[in-house]
Amino acid sequence: MLNIALPALAVSVSAAGGLGFLAAGFDVSSLEERLQETLSLVSQPNSGLHHIYQERGTLPIGVGFINWGADLPRAMAAIEKYKPCAVWLFAPRSQPDDLVPWVEQLRSRVPGYQPQIWVQVGLVAEAVAVAKVLRPDVLVVQGSDAGGHGLAQSASVLTLVPEVCDTLHAQQMGQIPILAAGGIVDGRGVTAALALGASGAVMGTRFLASLEANVAHGYQAEILRSTDGGTSTVRSTVYDRVRGIAGWPDRYNGRGVINQSYIDAVEKHMGDDENRALYEDELKKGDMGWGPHGRLTTYAGTAVGLVRETMSAADIVQGTSQEVSNIIGQLGQ
Amino acid sequence: MLNIALPALAVSVSAAGGLGFLAAGFDVSSLEERLQETLSLVSQPNSGLHHIYQERGTLPIGVGFINWGADLPRAMAAIEKYKPCAVWLFAPRSQPDDLVPWVEQLRSRVPGYQPQIWVQVGLVAEAVAVAKVLRPDVLVVQGSDAGGHGLAQSASVLTLVPEVCDTLHAQQMGQIPILAAGGIVDGRGVTAALALGASGAVMGTRFLASLEANVAHGYQAEILRSTDGGTSTVRSTVYDRVRGIAGWPDRYNGRGVINQSYIDAVEKHMGDDENRALYEDELKKGDMGWGPHGRLTTYAGTAVGLVRETMSAADIVQGTSQEVSNIIGQLGQ
Known part of the structure; x- marks a missing residue:
């Protein structure tokens, strides 16, 4: 938080x-x-x-x-x-x-x-x-x-x-x-x-x-939109990597709603430098940068689908x- | 089961x-x-x-x-x-x-x-x-x-x-x-x-x-021994692979107590053929083949540490x- x-x-x-x-x-x-x-x-x-x-x-x-x-x-x-x-x-x-x-x-x-x-x-x-x-x-x-x-x-x-x-x-x-x-x-x-x-x-x-x-409107909207957190969220270090946060000990990662940063990193094997540059570019979109095809991080637990209003x-x-x-x-x- | x-x-x-x-x-x-x-x-x-x-x-x-x-x-x-x-x-x-x-x-x-x-x-x-x-x-x-x-x-x-x-x-x-x-x-x-x-x-x-x-005595003993299932068990396909079970759809894997098969596969990048051969050899050990340094599969949930007798x-x-x-x-x- x-x-x-x-x-x-x-x-x-x-x-x-x-x-x-x-x-x-x-x-x-x-x-x-x-x-x-x-x-x-x-x-x-x-x-x-x-x-x-x-x-x-x-x-x-x-x-x-x-x-x-x-x-x-x-x-x-x-x-x-x-x-x-x-x-x-x-x-x-x-x-x-x-x-x-x-x-x-x-x-x-x-x-x-x-x-x-x-x-x-x-x-x-x-x-x-x-x-x-x-x-x-x-x-x-x-x-x-x-x-x-x-x-x-x-x-x-x-x-x-x-x-x-x-x-x-x-x-x-x-x-x-x-x-x-x-x-x-x-x-x-x-x-x-x-x-x-x-x-x-x-x-x-x-x-x-x-x-x-x-919380940004785009972030909050993504929380309200997301359902079925077992499949729509994932534990990963990618959301730290694209944001340039390097201090977490190895035993930790973070659960967030799956978005383009994750898909690019895991499915398309995109390197961190490129992924991070795309993230930084996405910041310019403001609220439009969140969402399943966006790149701004939506940290959320698997209960995200129970948060509806x-x-x-x-x-x-x-x-x-x-x-x-x-x-x-x-x-x- | x-x-x-x-x-x-x-x-x-x-x-x-x-x-x-x-x-x-x-x-x-x-x-x-x-x-x-x-x-x-x-x-x-x-x-x-x-x-x-x-x-x-x-x-x-x-x-x-x-x-x-x-x-x-x-x-x-x-x-x-x-x-x-x-x-x-x-x-x-x-x-x-x-x-x-x-x-x-x-x-x-x-x-x-x-x-x-x-x-x-x-x-x-x-x-x-x-x-x-x-x-x-x-x-x-x-x-x-x-x-x-x-x-x-x-x-x-x-x-x-x-x-x-x-x-x-x-x-x-x-x-x-x-x-x-x-x-x-x-x-x-x-x-x-x-x-x-x-x-x-x-x-x-x-x-x-x-x-x-x-259930084999060795399997049951491993259930009673294991604690802290969040770290002592893991979800993986390795336990199917070493046993030669190939039918599970990709979306599934199995949670078991971490053992040598898993360590060899994940930490030592051992190939499936070698790992499977070692597993088959381990079968000869009977009950002694289970355990953290054994290779026989102990499927169990994260609640394994709550099962004590x-x-x-x-x-x-x-x-x-x-x-x-x-x-x-x-x-x-």
Whole structure:
């Protein structure tokens, strides 16, 4: 959700009863500015979050980092100044070792302030290592259906969440809450996650079709158009390569809607230089550059076909919550 | 479950309250013999199925076919003679066209006998086409976590089941029951499937660790040993290639535990002839031929790490059912 989950979306999600995250990603150069904007939104008397901010002294949103690239001193400076209530760590070059200084600083640098530390993993072994070394407040367990970046090889949350739960439990770490990520866009998915042993779920792709997302119209239109994500999306590194993003560790790739960049790379064996030049040319088309024959990247999970209309973040959060209640009621009958 | 789900397993599953299937697969030459054996088991007064068989006149088990290879006349002759209560169709060369004669004969050939027709699909578009043309009694919706063969590209049931439900509903075909397949091995997975909109679930990998499965000790030991299926299993065609099985349409591959055949093929670029020769040599090792450094195929889903002990099929069926009740009760609290 890099460059998409900005203050307006994060604040709206939190105001509706979820916990919204700013996507800081691997480049934290604009984080301070975005936290300032978040603070302004939260401070408005009608934000719905004004009182909670006054009471707790932390910003009622989280910040998500992509740790192979994020600069720790600069990130900590912004965090120290604005005190988001949670920090989400993902994709360090070495897991969990490279996160140790992050966790140490987050826990000890500011007297009286300890943000919730969320760490995202995609394998059972990774969950165990992270739990042991970092003792996170939350483990985000990401499965293969997720849009955007995740492990190139992984199970879906259907099998990953229960095995993480069982394994942590067997090692006396069962008290760490698990949130399921990847393929969850509505109350059905959230209820499934709860049945599998998660304490809750996180959603990305669904919010691409929110009014508050900072997303190009062409991107959002492609999300609404796409169906049957098992065949219309694919995990690949090509979308990073055409955009010149080279930092992801080898074990990751990203799931996006299949487009001309992918077809040229995989079916026509086009080289990266040519493909990238075509991508850069496509940027001039603006919204028309997205689509199955376009070249602009539409990161999305396999649940993309379940995202059919744009609505406010509040309607998404509250509608999903209501669906969960309804489904649990129906299951009980 | 080819050569594994034989009469003893199928009958035990049905006797416990599930519906067991014989794996006929793509070679139906031994189907008649296996149905005769099934009939003998069912006819035993203490089978628990004796009365239901007498009452209904159909065998209380199903037969599963892999339709790119299964011979229709020979299959129909066996079905006509033994009347299984259900037939499960999967992987025709052309979907759904090649299944039309199967469905026509199953529905009309034997006066007064119509087995339930189950058809397995792995995409939304496939589900719609099958529903429209074949009007099956059950759609088995298989996701990417499944062990053994399935579509090389697909979503997990987490997103596939809800989208199939919604799409069939929108096209006035919402009355067709959907069973989730792929990654489901216990009550957590079944409850998740129900939350996603399925009417139930099917399980394969779990029954590899049943007392009644006709499975080599080495295979079963590898199922019990393997954990973290997102990284310990992989979808590939290599396990067919080393065994000389050439009939699967291109859109399918099979998920198995990573072993030396896979490592040699993918990391060491070994040719199929050499890899196959090594496989055939490995067969002489018997049970010792399985394992991460072995070459005998361990087809299994990503839930393999949740399968930790061998138990009777009855304990699996009844234990899973009890877990579902418990989880639904907990969700309601």
